[in-house]
Amino acid sequence: MLGELSKSSLVGANRFMKIIEDMTGKKPFFTFKLVWKYIIPLLSVISIILYLVNFKHLKINDWYVYPDWAYALGWMMTASSVIMVPLWVVIQMSWTAGTFRERLAALCRPAEDPIRLRRTTEDEGENADLAPVEA
Numbered sequence: 518m519l520g521e522l523s524k525s526s527l528v529g530a531n532r533f534m535k536i537i538e539d540m541t542g543k544k545p546f547f548t549f550k551l552v553w554k555y556i557i558p559l560l561s562v563i564s565i566i567l568y569l570v571n572f573k574h575l576k577i578n579d580w581y582v583y584p585d586w587a588y589a590l591g592w593m594m595t596a597s598s599v600i601m602v603p604l605w606v607v608i609q610m611s612w613t614a615g616t617f618r619e620r621l622a623a624l625c626r627p628a629e630d631p632i633r634l635r636r637t638t639e640d641e642g643e644n645a646d647l648a649p650v651e652a
Contacts, residue, residue, distance in 0.1 A: 530554040
């Protein structure tokens with residue numbers, strides 16, 4: 518759900534369609550743009566609201582109700598994987614020098630052009646280094 522919301526709001530439907538066209542060589546149907554921009558965010562918001570309004574504890578065989586600590590454990594496990602990306606962003610933003618805009622621009626720019634890189638290995642079993650392709 519977050520992936521679809523990020524496609525529609527952060528990347529933008531027009532830009533996402535251009536990315537798909539670059540990857541596939543064909544422009545996607547216009548209906549995809551409508552779905553990414555309007556329908557998926559609307560359905561996502563509706564489903565979250567309905568979930569929060571109609572929240573009921575899970576039951577197994579109509580008699581066993583999960584305890585509150587099980588819900589807390591499940592949410593902690595979910596948060597442990599989800600929180601890593603924002604935490605990395607905060608750490609990198611604090612370690613990088615410059616103003617906020619300069620730090621953001623530096624962190625959003627790729628270090629090297631991946632098309633010009635190739636994988637080279639000196640010996641089997643050692644970590645591979647990325648080195649620029651020589652023309």
